Amino acid sequence: MQKLTEFISPGNVIKLKGLDSESVIRELAGTFNSLNKDVIVERTLRRESMVSTAIVPGIAFPHARLESQKRLAIAVGKSRKGIEFNSFDKNPVNLIFLVVWQPSTPGLFTQLFSSLIKSLRKHSFRDKLLLAKTKSEMLDLLSTIKVRVVEEANSSVVCAASVLRKLQERERKRVGLKRKSPKLEKEISTLQYYMNSDYLSRFNRLMGRYGTAIVDVEAGVCQGCFMTLSTGLRNQIKYENHVYVCENCGRFIALKEKK
Numbered sequence: 001m002q003k004l005t006e007f008i009s010p011g012n013v014i015k016l017k018g019l020d021s022e023s024v025i026r027e028l029a030g031t032f033n034s035l036n037k038d039v040i041v042e043r044t045l046r047r048e049s050m051v052s053t054a055i056v057p058g059i060a061f062p063h064a065r066l067e068s069q070k071r072l073a074i075a076v077g078k079s080r081k082g083i084e085f086n087s088f089d090k091n092p093v094n095l096i097f098l099v100v101w102q103p104s105t106p107g108l109f110t111q112l113f114s115s116l117i118k119s120l121r122k123h124s125f126r127d128k129l130l131l132a133k134t135k136s137e138m139l140d141l142l143s144t145i146k147v148r149v150v151e152e153a154n155s156s157v158v159c160a161a162s163v164l165r166k167l168q169e170r171e172r173k174r175v176g177l178k179r180k181s182p183k184l185e186k187e188i189s190t191l192q193y194y195m196n197s198d199y200l201s202r203f204n205r206l207m208g209r210y211g212t213a214i215v216d217v218e219a220g221v222c223q224g225c226f227m228t229l230s231t232g233l234r235n236q237i238k239y240e241n242h243v244y245v246c247e248n249c250g251r252f253i254a255l256k257e258k259k
């Protein structure tokens with residue numbers, strides 16, 4: 001586990017002046033030492049238009065994928081007045097984490113956000129962040145958040161299984177519909193957003209060929225083609241939510257989800 005502050009420089013922590021989501025995203029993007037500020041803003045807003053990232057009370061996590069981004073980088077802004085962010089609870093947000101990441105890093109989004117959200121769901125911790133008066137107080141608090149981020153691409157781990165499963169479920173639902181559902185289309189494009197384009201095209205090929213792209217592995221057997229996997233591959237499949245590829249049928253495979 002790493003400290004969240006490994007990805008936040010003191011210069012990335014600011015008091016927000018803007019009063020709407022676009023201007024505060026621009027302020028936060030301005031703290032990155034990047035030539036691509038406009039691209040960051042544009043992509044973040046496009047992502048935000050799919051579905052709001054204000055998913056924890058008072059907090060939003062706008063983010064953008066940036067091919068030229070070497071390392072994950074985070075900027076944190078605080079707004080005393082609160083910013084309208086189309087949040088799930090309709091309330092304005094006071095804390096905004098802008099995240100810029102390299103899209104080839106597999107599962108980064110899921111890894112980072114699951115650990116980040118876990119800490120920030122705690123009411124008492126959120127209050128402390130909101131009450132922090134100085135930048136160093138803020139950084140001290142943020143340094144207590146531990147995140148699990150694997151930045152090195154691992155060949156066997158291609159994507160978070162949960163994202164693929166959700167996408168598959170929605171793609172199937174789409175096939176059964178007589179008329180396009182705007183809500184479903186939006187969900188599908190949001191999920192596709194988090195996938196590396198290589199995996200997305202593989203996913204689409206598999207859906208076209210088999211009608212399933214990801215299946216469970218049970219007792220070392222692929223539940224798509226019902227062939228037993230090689231010992232080498234079976235030994236690799238240890239982590240829930242990691243995705244592998246069946247050597248026989250080429251489908252994505254993952255350990256069965258624990259309910």
Ligand SMILES: [Zn+2]
Pocket residue numbers: 222223224225226227246247248249250251
């Ligand atoms: Zn198979």
